[in-house]
Amino acid sequence: MSDNPDKISFGTRLRNSFLTGLIICAPLVITSWLIWTFIHWADSWVKPYIPLHYNPEEYLQFAIPGLGLLIAVIFITLIGLLGSNLIGQWVVTFTESVLNRTPLVRPIYKGVKQIFETVLKENSSSYRKVGLIEFPGPGTYAMVFIADEAKGELAARFNEMGQEMVAVFLPPTPVPTAGFLLFVPKDKIIPLDMTPEDAAKLLLSGGLVTPDFKERAEPVA
Template sequence: METSMSGTDGGEERRGRARFAGLHLTLAARLKAYLFTGILVTAPISITLYLAWLVVDGVDNLVDSLLPAPYHPDQLLPFTLPGLGLLLLLIFLILVGMVSAGVVGNLLVRLGEALVGRMPVLRGIYSAVKQVFETVLAQKSDAFREVVLVEFPRPGAWAIAFVTGGTKGDLQQALGGGDWVNVFVPTTPNPTSGYLMFVPRDQVKPLAMSVEDGLKMVVSGGLVGPEEATIKAP
């Protein structure tokens, strides 16, 4: 009788330990899931705010270094106001744009461009930078307005690319004429580097996703993308 009671107590003890172990594993799994969820929620906004703060702080320091010491915002105000340097920079750029739109301002801009154009190295850099900014800000072309698929780096393998314009001039003639497009194939996870390719228009597959969705997919390595990827008819 005592042996039976001892066996029963031992079985209950083992079952109790098993339930405790199962509860412990369940609690650990839940805490791990909560941890990853917290990181997923807070990391993007934290990194975004941190980068924004770096930009604002960098611009404030730049403006402070350009202004004379008596005219620093910290000297004029009894407290520190973050972002005041960025506001002053925006006002300065607006004033420059207003002056450049006039006759005298336009003449000064042309005179400055003529002087830079006579410098062997600087004229190439200035021309390239100006063309990029005119393309992006003035929206004079369809640069980075379309996401496509191109065969890269070998036939049968496809990569996300962005159409930057139509191939024209000597390049089009060297390629035998026809309808060609300039495409930029970015690298992952850094989309600022990549490859410039010239592809026949009928060999690219336009996608319905936006440029923002395409960049998200490139940066995340395919982890983040549109829910429905639709291919347009060529």
């Protein structure tokens, strides 16, 4: 067999072409499948509640993918607009007061609402920063999403110990939706410049997809 790197066998070229095609096609197919699945999931939830005489599919005689998702987005936006005026605020306040007085519903509603308010509010910094902590032991580092400083009873207990603790989420690889909530001393967290999206790609790929990095410019003396 020749050692000349320019002479590549037909089998090697065929394998390289297949791998190149796989790298091109697989992300497109998987992304398309995920989007299509989400659209069908949204349609299956919304379409059954659309009155037949308001459903354009009854007149067109064919299915419209994404119709349910579009109606859901419009409906949620209208609810948001109504909730911003006085009458809408009164309705929301009255509904919340009823839910807060219902024994089994109250803890579920309050917990879910608090999560959405914390994650979606514009000035929230929760899970928008990425860092490193020593885990599971000294000299070994794990990537975490930084939530917020400890509050309430936890903050009081940590203050008694003279520690300023920060809540972080430690996701596993390659399924970052599950993980551990840890409280780590603030000075033990190494902040990173990468975005949460880049960190998620790194986790999902098991370290194979590394985000681009530009060295910080040295401050001018």
